[in-house]
Amino acid sequence: MARPREFDEKTVLEAAMNCFWAQGFEQTSVRDLAERMGIASASLYNAFGDKRSLYRQAFVHYLAHTVRDRVARLQKLRPLAAIRTFFDEIIERSVDDEQRRGCMLVNAALELAPYDPEFQQLVVEEMIFIEAFFRRCAESGQKDGSIAGSRPADELAKLLLSVLLGIRVLARTRPQREVLEGAANAVLGLLGSGA
Amino acid sequence: MARPREFDEKTVLEAAMNCFWAQGFEQTSVRDLAERMGIASASLYNAFGDKRSLYRQAFVHYLAHTVRDRVARLQKLRPLAAIRTFFDEIIERSVDDEQRRGCMLVNAALELAPYDPEFQQLVVEEMIFIEAFFRRCAESGQKDGSIAGSRPADELAKLLLSVLLGIRVLARTRPQREVLEGAANAVLGLLGSGA
DNA sequence: GGTGTTCTAGATCGTACGATCTAGAATGGC
DNA sequence: GCCATTCTAGATCGTACGATCTAGAACACC
Numbered sequence: 352m353a354r355p356r357e358f359d360e361k362t363v364l365e366a367a368m369n370c371f372w373a374q375g376f377e378q379t380s381v382r383d384l385a386e387r388m389g390i391a392s393a394s395l396y397n398a399f400g401d402k403r404s405l406y407r408q409a410f411v412h413y414l415a416h417t418v419r420d421r422v423a424r425l426q427k428l429r430p431l432a433a434i435r436t437f438f439d440e441i442i443e444r445s446v447d448d449e450q451r452r453g454c455m456l457v458n459a460a461l462e463l464a465p466y467d468p469e470f471q472q473l474v475v476e477e478m479i480f481i482e483a484f485f486r487r488c489a490e491s492g493q494k495d496g497s498i499a500g501s502r503p504a505d506e507l508a509k510l511l512l513s514v515l516l517g518i519r520v521l522a523r524t525r526p527q528r529e530v531l532e533g534a535a536n537a538v539l540g541l542l543g544s545g546a
Numbered sequence: 547m548a549r550p551r552e553f554d555e556k557t558v559l560e561a562a563m564n565c566f567w568a569q570g571f572e573q574t575s576v577r578d579l580a581e582r583m584g585i586a587s588a589s590l591y592n593a594f595g596d597k598r599s600l601y602r603q604a605f606v607h608y609l610a611h612t613v614r615d616r617v618a619r620l621q622k623l624r625p626l627a628a629i630r631t632f633f634d635e636i637i638e639r640s641v642d643d644e645q646r647r648g649c650m651l652v653n654a655a656l657e658l659a660p661y662d663p664e665f666q667q668l669v670v671e672e673m674i675f676i677e678a679f680f681r682r683c684a685e686s687g688q689k690d691g692s693i694a695g696s697r698p699a700d701e702l703a704k705l706l707l708s709v710l711l712g713i714r715v716l717a718r719t720r721p722q723r724e725v726l727e728g729a730a731n732a733v734l735g736l737l738g739s740g741a
Numbered sequence: 742g743g744t745g746t747t748c749t750a751g752a753t754c755g756t757a758c759g760a761t762c763t764a765g766a767a768t769g770g771c
Numbered sequence: 772g773c774c775a776t777t778c779t780a781g782a783t784c785g786t787a788c789g790a791t792c793t794a795g796a797a798c799a800c801c
Contacts, residue, residue, distance in 0.1 A: 356748075357797095375657070377572045381789055391750050392790080402789065451660040457715055461656050462570070464719040465646040474719045502735045509725055510732035516715040517708030520652055524659040524669045533704035540697045541705075541736040552767095552778075576759060586780050588761080597759065 360398060363388040367399075368409035372455045375462050376406050407469070413455045414477055422484045430492030431543055434485065434511065438535040441515065445522035445531055453523040457516055478512060485511040489542075498542050507542065514538050555593060558583040562594075563604035568647045570657050571601050602664070608650045609672055617679045625687030626738055629680065629706065633730040636710065640717035640726055648718040652711055673707060680706040684737075693737050702737065709733050 366388045370379050381402055385392045399405040421440065425433045445453075452458075456477055463470040486508035492498030498507070518531050561583045565574050576597055580587040594600040616635065620628045640648075647653075651672055658665040681703035687693030693702070713726050 380787075382787085393751085393792090394749065396790070397748075453656065453660070458656060460715055460719045461648070461653060465648070471719055478716070478720060499736065499739070501739045502732045506728045506732040506735075509728035510709065510736075513709045513712030513716060513729040513733075514705065515712065517710065517712030520655055520711040520715060521673070521708060524655045524666055525673060530704055533701045534708040537697045537701040537705035538708075538733075538736075540701075541694065541733075544694070544696045575757075577757085587759090588781085589779065591760070592778075 356394075356398070358388075358390050358394070363390060364399075364409055364412055367405055368413050368455075371406050371409050372413065372458070373450050373452045375458060376403075377462070406463075407473075410455060410459055410470075410473065414473075418456065418477060418481065422481070426484060426487065429497070430488040430495070431497045431539070433488050434492075434542070435539055438515070438518070438539070441518060442522075442528065442531045442535060445518070445526055446528050448522065448526065451523055451526065454519040457519045457523075460516075481515070482508045482512045492542075499544060511538065551589075551593070553583075553585050553589070558585060559594075559604055559607055562600055563608050563650075566601050566604050567608065567650045567653070568645050570653060571598075572657070601658075602668075605650060605654055605665075605668065609668075613651065613672060613676065617676070621679060621682065624692070625683040625690070626692045626734070628683050629687075629737070630734055633710070633713070633734070636713060637717075637723065637726045637730060640713070640721055641723050643717065643721065646718055646721070649714040652714045652718075655711075676710070677703045677707045687737075694739060706733065 367384055370384055370387045374383070381392050381395065384402075384405070385395050388395065390398075395405065399408060421437065425436055427433075428436060441454075456474065459470055460474045460478075464474040465471070486504050489498055489504035489507040489511075493500045493504055502510075514534060518534055521530060521534070562579055565579055565582045569578070576587050576590065579597075579600065580590050583590065585593075590600065594603060616632065620631055622628075623631060636649075651669065654665055655669045655673075659669040660666070681699050684693055684699035684702040684706075688695045688699055697705075709729060713729055716725060716729070
């Protein structure tokens with residue numbers, strides 16, 4: 352055929368992801384991206400299309416390697432422990448997040464989804480995926496008695512999703528552990544107190 | 547003295563607020579602002595300083611006329627009713643929000659606060675203000691037995707703040723009433739079930 | 742080893758931005 | 772009525788943006 356790429360697509364896509372994650376879509380220029388990815392802008396356009404398309408690919412990569420991985424790993428645990436660990440990991444990530452990048456899903460939900468139908472769909476699908484995980488936890492926890500049965504499981508799932516998103520917003524401006532853990536402890540305590 | 551202003555400062559500030567609220571800081575150009583405010587850009591700079599300063603004034607105006615007003619109005623109610631009404635009003639606003647503007651506090655928390663110390667302080671102060679309102683509700687509700695005493699009031703306040711922020715994020719991409727009400731019903735149900 | 746294709750680096754395109762300047766109109770104090 | 776001051780509209784400044792183009796280097800195929 353012809354001359355092969357000189358860079359590894361996955362490596363530079365992760366560099367782009369970190370760029371967009373930390374700075375958002377608008378605040379990241381193509382020049383920033385090219386520099387951080389270590390390639391020329393022509394190569395960037397060649398390999399990933401325009402800036403929006405690169406963001407989409409970086410975003411999908413993020414979702415696959417954070418949200419999906421976490422859910423796959425945690426759904427083997429017992430219901431309450433799965434939820435507890437989910438929040439513990441999020442809080443740990445948030446406290447360690449010195450760049451204040453927050454969660455790229457939440458960032459995309461606020462910056463792009465309201466104006467861009469394609470990103471809206473991506474974000475909604477992912478939120479429904481997380482909600483479904485919480486619902487499965489709630490259902491099996493109610494079955495074995497470890498989770499309060501006073502509210503239907505699908506309501507509890509929506510509550511847990513809201514708390515998760517809220518913690519991610521809080522963490523972006525007030526990343527103190529006590530704040531985030533307070534919210535998580537309260538919802539987990541209330542969930543379990545019906546046992 | 548000299549020639550007086552031809553526009554009403556409050557009126558044009560509200561126009562600027564609506565602009566920033568719907569489009570965010572970066573996505574709103576000074577030309578957009580001048581057009582929507584009905585004044586020339588020179589007048590804008592004259593009266594409000596630069597773009598960032600105008601945003602700050604619009605944001606402070608927003609906080610005073612939404613968050614502060616709501617808290618002042620609702621803290622006369624009984625604890626659980628105050629919390630319930632708070633969420634009901636937020637949900638109503640979110641469902642009616644055809645422009646998907648969401649909450650300007652949450653928008654600022656994600657767009658500006660992570661990079662701008664002045665806005666971080668404004669956002670943190672406002673979140674602490676809301677949290678304090680929820681804590682007062684939780685404390686007096688626990689005293690009169692209407693709110694579960696199984697978790698400390700300050701944890702419950704942090705939980706309610708998280709759910710509030712989470713609902714605002716959800717509403718920006720998935721503004722269906724059932725989703726938002728599910729989360730609110732769950733947390734209110736769990737809060738009250740200890741009575 | 743020639744040929745065609747795809748890569749790279751860097752210059753460059755048109756556009757939109759935030760901010761300022763110019764010129765002149767409008768007003769209050771005297 | 773005059774002057775100092777502050778207003779208005781619109782042109783314009785320099786800069787940064789996303790995207791593309793130009794030139795040439797590097798490789799696979801035959």
